[in-house]
Amino acid sequence: MSLNEYKNEVREFLIKMGSLNGDNHQKITWLNEEFELLKKAVNAAERDKIEHQLYDMLYLLFEMAADNNFDLDKEWRKGSKRKQEKYLK
Known part of the structure; x- marks a missing residue:
């Protein structure tokens, strides 16, 4: 399963819960906890x-990622390429 598939699964759940709200600050607080x-x-x-x-x-x-419609697969590929170039060359 791709990262975007997981993101979309979470998005569907949030929509069903009525919780797709884009409150990044709240999520950061929860991540810290x-x-x-x-x-x-x-x-x-x-x-x-x-x-x-x-x-x-x-x-x-x-x-x-779901709240902000980020493309996680694209970012993963970009990040992976950067890491390869930085640490494996």
């Missing part, structure tokens, strides 16, 4: 909690 929980899970070496927090953070990132 999830990041703090991730750090605690890493410090406690709790694999299940780490996986859960990574999911929550990815979901929020997909929400932001």
Whole structure:
């Protein structure tokens, strides 16, 4: 599944929930909260909690992409190319 497919899956869910609102500032607040929980899970070496927090953070990132109609696949390809050029040459 492509990144845009995940983004579109999240978009459909948000539309059903009536939550496609574009509030990036709120999502950043939530990402910060999830990041703090991730750090605690890493410090406690709790694999299940780490996986859960990574999911929550990815979901929020997909929400932001859905709200703003970003093309994640295009950005992934551009970023991958930049990383290859920067670190592998």
